[in-house]
Amino acid sequence: MNFNFFKSKTNKQTIAFYNIENLFDIYKDDLTRDTDFNPTSEKRWTIKRYNNKLRKIGYAISNIGRKETNSHPAIIGLAEIENEAVLKDLISSKHLKEYPYQFVHYDSKDERGIDVAFIYDTTKFKVTNSESFTFSFTEADGSPDYTRDILLVSGLFLDEPVHFLINHWPSRRTGDIETEYKRITASSNLQAIVGTLKENITNAKIIIMGDFNDDPASNSIEQLVANQGLFNPMETLLSIDRGTTSHNFEWNLFDQIIITHNFLERQSNTLRFVKADIYDADFLKQMDGKYKGTPYRTYVGKRYKGGYSDHFPVYMILNKK
Numbered sequence: 001m002n003f004n005f006f007k008s009k010t011n012k013q014t015i016a017f018y019n020i021e022n023l024f025d026i027y028k029d030d031l032t033r034d035t036d037f038n039p040t041s042e043k044r045w046t047i048k049r050y051n052n053k054l055r056k057i058g059y060a061i062s063n064i065g066r067k068e069t070n071s072h073p074a075i076i077g078l079a080e081i082e083n084e085a086v087l088k089d090l091i092s093s094k095h096l097k098e099y100p101y102q103f104v105h106y107d108s109k110d111e112r113g114i115d116v117a118f119i120y121d122t123t124k125f126k127v128t129n130s131e132s133f134t135f136s137f138t139e140a141d142g143s144p145d146y147t148r149d150i151l152l153v154s155g156l157f158l159d160e161p162v163h164f165l166i167n168h169w170p171s172r173r174t175g176d177i178e179t180e181y182k183r184i185t186a187s188s189n190l191q192a193i194v195g196t197l198k199e200n201i202t203n204a205k206i207i208i209m210g211d212f213n214d215d216p217a218s219n220s221i222e223q224l225v226a227n228q229g230l231f232n233p234m235e236t237l238l239s240i241d242r243g244t245t246s247h248n249f250e251w252n253l254f255d256q257i258i259i260t261h262n263f264l265e266r267q268s269n270t271l272r273f274v275k276a277d278i279y280d281a282d283f284l285k286q287m288d289g290k291y292k293g294t295p296y297r298t299y300v301g302k303r304y305k306g307g308y309s310d311h312f313p314v315y316m317i318l319n320k321k
Contacts, residue, residue: 011158011320012274013124014065014073017209017255019168019245020057021298021309022114023090024082026050029113037082042302049306053298056308058095061119064279065315072099073315074157076119077209079148079168083107087117104153106132109146116166116210118153128161129154135189137170137182147182150190158320160205160271163197165190167210169220180220183213187220194228205271206230208258211311215253225258232258233276234314244278244312246294253278255314263318274317284308 024037026045037045064073081087084105091101104118104127120127131152136144151166167190170182190208197204208230214220216235225232234256237243243251255278263273286296286307296307 012069013075013158013271013318013320014069014071014315015075015077015207015209015257015318016061016064016073016279016313016315017077017079017166017211017257018057018061018064018313019079019211019255019309019311020081021311022080022082023053023057023078023086024050024113025086025089029082036302043299043304049304052306054089054093055095058090058093060279060281060284060308060313062095062099063281064313065317068275068317072096072121074121074124075164077164077166078117078119079166079211080114081105081117082113082115087119091119104130104151106130106149106151108132108149109134109136110148111146114148114168116148116151116168118151118164118166120153120155125155125157127153127155133189133193135185137185147186150186150193152193157271160320161201162271163201163204163206165193165206165208165210167208167212169210169212169214171213183218183220184223186212187224191224191227194224194230198228203262204260205262206260207263207316209256209314211255213254216256221256221258229261230258231261231264231273232256233273233316234258237276237278241293242278242280244280244295244314245310246291255311257314257316259316269320271318271320274319276314276316279313279315284312 036043039046062072087103100122101119108115133150136146139145147170148168154163169186238253243253244255245252286294295310297305297310
């Protein structure tokens with residue numbers, strides 16, 4: 001009997017986003033504030049610690065969505081990478097080197113020197129265009145305050161045109177309310193990019209991902225979703241005991257993947273949304289102490305912990321059949 005007759009023809013693929021917590025090389029960059037990340041700094045960022053970080057992040061990435069697809073992710077958006085050199089090291093590290101990954105990256109004007117990036121499996125995605133959108137805020141003295149760029153990567157995903165927007169919005173470091181206007185501005189900038197894509201491309205399929213430093217119910221995200229007619233599959237994932245990052249024993253879901261509604265349409269031979277989730281496998285968690293269950297970090301302040309990141313990755317499964 002031909003058992004293949006009973007199997008539906010499926011092609012499940014993983015799209016992931018991961019804030020990997022300060023993936024810096026060990027060398028001083030005179031153009032950015034990276035003095036914490038060199039061997040003689042208080043953090044003692046050595047080549048051994050750097051290589052350990054590459055190995056661990058590579059292992060984490062290689063396993064995102066594997067349970068659903070039995071394969072490595074096709075697409076990974078990243079936040080908090082320093083430069084092209086660390087991306088080359090990451091995709092050639094122990095757990096990723098067997099996969100045909102390439103990346104798209106632009107240096108941003110962020111003063112800490114951290115950028116976003118886009119990693120893709122070259123057998124599944126072909127880049128046709130990429131662009132980096134820079135924006136800034138005005139300080140009280142009139143000087144510009146630059147943040148991370150928004151990265152647009154367009155291409156053919158399993159021969160279907162898809163547009164990806166990678167984000168890392170301004171942090172809440174100096175207060176949630178005090179900094180909200182910056183994330184509202186970032187949201188407005190992103191909405192303008194999405195609007196332009198929709199105007200120029202009929203039925204454009206768009207995947208937005210990032211560390212937004214805001215939750216699904218925050219004004220910046222709700223405005224983005226409502227104004228551009230998007231679908232946020234992450235809305236139901238945040239709970240009292242689950243999220244992507246934890247602060248003062250409270251969970252947030254700053255890391256999200258948001259899509260256009262055409263990924264929900266029932267059409268043959270097109271990429272279709274299956275599910276979205278947080279990848280919070282046990283090996284990514286602090287295993288004991290008062291912070292048990294939260295992300296196992298590389299550093300806590302200046303103290304080296306040797307973990308993965310202060311964020312859990314998020315991912316989405318698409319199916320083409």
